[in-house]
Amino acid sequence: MKQTKALDTAPQQRRATRHQMLRRYLPHVHEDLAATYSRDLHKWLFIAPIIGVTTGLVITAIAVIILGRLWPAVLGYYLHHHWAIVPGLVAAFAITGLIMQYFTPDPDEHSTEEVIRSYHEHEGNIDMRPFFPKLLAAITTVGFGGSAALEGPSIYGGAAIGSWLWTKLRRFKLDERDRRIMLICGAAAGMSAVFRAPLTGIVFALEMPYKDDLAHEALMPSLIASVISYVTMASFLGGQPLFNFASAASFTHRDLFWCALLGLIVGLIAMVFVITFRRVRVYFVRLAMPHWCKLALGGLLTGLCGVGFLWIFGGTLVPIGPNYEAVGAILNQHHSSLELISFSGFKLAATVATLGVGGVSAMFVPLFLTGGAIGTAFAQSVVHSRAVELYAAVGMASFISAGYKTPLAAVVFVAEATGGHAFIIPALIGAAVAYAVSGDASASGDQRLHENRKGEAA
Structure with a gap:
């Protein structure tokens, strides 16, 4: 009988020992996992693609309007009628000035400057009310001959979209710091799309706020958003290099x-x-x-x-x-x-x-x-x-x-x-x-x- 009881209690003792070991080591496992995933990076697997797709579509539309329709026609006319260059630019710039003066709160705040200022001084918050007037002003500036290109509206447009999406996606445990990340994430997506260069978009957006540092916290979201934005634009306009030319095989x-x-x-x-x-x-x-x-x-x-x-x-x-x-x-x-x-x-x-x-x-x-x-x-x-x-x-x-x-x-x-x-x-x-x-x-x-x-x- 005693031998039978001893056999019956052995499994119970082993289970008790296992439970004690679990109670002892599970807190350590939980601590390690909590430290490993402390930044909650998995949320960006959902948020960054949304920024990338939205930005890619907007920048594709801007590129088609300026590079596909407006500027080729304007350039052709200018080259055949040199006299039209000055009045054409004066009229286009005056319209740009009127748009900025009457439809934006500060006509001197726009493009890359606004993004950098928002990152440093406003926790990534960009006022969306003048969003479309500023994009229209960029079209009248660039499309009629201003010495600039699409990177301004692309960086601003992507950053503004990222900032705006923060207000719509706060249910995904987004804090104030995440808004700055989404701002840079959108800027990277805009740069990636307009130049069909996803790595450039990532690096430029991370370097942009500082002269000798990087916005490290936005690296992973920017990587995802840039690739998605590039793929979105490439699906409409192709993914070939924007300024393709032959490269030398070697150098001395x-x-x-x-x-x-x-x-x-x-x-x-x-x-x-x-x-x-x-x-x-x-x-x-x-x-x-x-x-x-x-x-x-x-x-x-x-x-x-x-x-x-x-x-x-x-x-x-x-x-x-x-x-x-x-x-x-x-x-x-x-x-x-x-x-x-x-x-x-x-x-x-x-x-x-x-x-x-x-x-x-x-x-x-x-x-x-x-x-x-x-x-x-x-x-x-x-x-x-x-x-x-x-x-x-x-x-x-x-x-x-x-x-x-x-x-x-x-x-x-x-x-x-x-x-x-x-x-x-x-x-x-x-x-x-x-x-x-x-x-x-x-x-x-x-x-x-x-x-x-x-x-x-x-």
Whole structure:
């Protein structure tokens, strides 16, 4: 009997021992899992795709309107009737000014600047009431010849969508900090879609708020939203590189030296340009004049840049408008170094005239294009190299790096948008040198130094 009882109690003792071990170790397992998933990342698997799809659809519509319909017709008319450039731009800019003056609370707040300011000062909150007027103002600025491109409305549009969706999806345990993440997430999606370059969108959006830091907390949501946004736009317009051109198979140590020198030259030019632009921008913000009058003056000056260049050189290369077609013209058609340098000067002047007075967009493509023209001229006249694409790519990356303080995004953009993956190492060297020599001068007056100095002004 005693042996039978002992056999009966053995399983109970083993079960009791197991329960004691579970009670002892389960709290540790729970603690480890809680620490592992403390940021609740799985919610972004649902939220980020919504931001990506919504942003992708909106940016596709903007791209079709400006690049597919409006600008080709306007450019064709301008090239056949040079006299129409100045009145056309004055009228378009005046309309932009009227839209911003009467349909937005602050006509001087828009595009990338508004996104950065919202990130640092308003916890990612963007006022959606002027959303459509600002997109319309961007269309009238860019579509009729302003020296800017689609990155302004794309970054703003995506960021605003992310901020707005935060108010609609708060049931998914979103806190105040998540709104800033969704803001950057939307900006990345907008950049990814408009340039068909998802990695560029991620890196640029993370670099955008700071001069020497990253918005690390938005990495994973931005990655998801950028890819989804890119796929959304590519399903309508295709996924080929936006500025596709042949890349050199290799480069030499001599090329790396020349690329560093090119980065130095471009960095100094970018520094002078950015300082000039910021001073012009501050002057026009403070100028006691109706906003539409400021924009009309900007349209006049931008138009004169276009007419002046065409009067001197003729042809189809013109330093106004979104200028996507100019990349192919510079790389695939022969232009003298004098014409390329002159184009760069007129393009930068037109950009100051467009955006310095308050035009609605941003200068990513103008800087990219100017760097490409300078790099091509450098290859022709200084290096005497046949690999003009290499130096064009380095010039592009260097100007973006110095102007926007986004060296990683500049190099990634050149690789993705041009298909020139063989240029990554030379572009890194040029971008790093340009970033260093240009100091803290940035096209954005709202960028901060780094995360632990949020209280500092730029």
